[in-house]
Amino acid sequence: NAGVTQTPKFQVLKTGQSMTLQCAQDMNHEYMSWYRQDPGMGLRLIHYSVGAGITDQGEVPNGYNVSRSTTEDFPLRLLSAAPSQTSVYFCASSYLSGGGNYGYTFGSGTRLTVV
Amino acid sequence: AQTVTQSQPEMSVQEAETVTLSCTYDTSENNYYLFWYKQPPSRQMILVIRQEAYKQQNATENRFSVNFQKAAKSFSLKISDSQLGDTAMYFCAFMKQGGAQKLVFGQGTRLTINP
Numbered sequence: 001n002a003g004v005t006q007t008p009k010f011q012v013l014k015t016g017q018s019m020t021l022q023c024a025q026d027m028n029h030e031y032m033s034w035y036r037q038d039p040g041m042g043l044r045l046i047h048y049s050v051g052a053g054i055t056d057q058g059e060v061p062n063g064y065n066v067s068r069s070t071t072e073d074f075p076l077r078l079l080s081a082a083p084s085q086t087s088v089y090f091c092a093s094s095y096l097s098g099g100g101n102y103g104y105t106f107g108s109g110t111r112l113t114v115v
Numbered sequence: 116a117q118t119v120t121q122s123q124p125e126m127s128v129q130e131a132e133t134v135t136l137s138c139t140y141d142t143s144e145n146n147y148y149l150f151w152y153k154q155p156p157s158r159q160m161i162l163v164i165r166q167e168a169y170k171q172q173n174a175t176e177n178r179f180s181v182n183f184q185k186a187a188k189s190f191s192l193k194i195s196d197s198q199l200g201d202t203a204m205y206f207c208a209f210m211k212q213g214g215a216q217k218l219v220f221g222q223g224t225r226l227t228i229n230p
Contacts, residue, residue: 031215040124040223042222044220045219096216100148102162108159109158109160
């Protein structure tokens with residue numbers, strides 16, 4: 001199993017450009033999330049999904065869009081990149097079992113720089 | 116809304132010593148999960164330990180254990196016999212049981228193990 005795969009690992013964008021960060025999981029997990037990590041602020045939730053076709057906003061959604069057409073894929077789109085979106089982005093997935101939620105599995109992250 | 120606070124931005128100990136990382140949280144929920152994640156320099160997020168709020172017994176995973184004080188809303192991580200490979204950022208995280216399975220993170224503690 002590959003787990004959670006994020007691409008690309010690094011990206012430099014110019015202000016105003018758009019791009020999509022890809023995220024795919026092969027574990028048939030129902031729940032998926034996107035986080036951004038900034039120094040001193042931990043990881044903050046951007047958008048999340050509770051299943052295919054269902055998404056919702058997290059703590060810091062402005063400037064980002066998501067969709068979840070399949071269980072496996074959860075891309076994050078930056079509509080018009082701004083320097084404030086310079087960050088490390090993580091995709092993560094999780095599931096519920098009879099014993100509850102055992103935590104999220106994370107991708108390896110994307111370091112995005114907006115110049 | 117839930118909040119998670121890690122009051123120690125940085126800690127440093129000698130190899131083989133025991134170290135305790137602090138975490139407090141604020142919630143009105145009675146049923147929830149708490150997690151500690153490790154992020155080494157590779158940037159990968161690794162689940163260290165999980166605690167269910169309804170369980171009074173503290174979780175243990177090899178050299179890692181927690182001190183869960185539900186009434187005080189405190190969830191500290193103890194690392195025994197620390198090793199150089201324990202050098203990492205450590206994040207405390209909260210998840211309400213049920214609903215959207217959203218993880219809320221603290222700001223992180225940078226732990227350095229010195230030889």
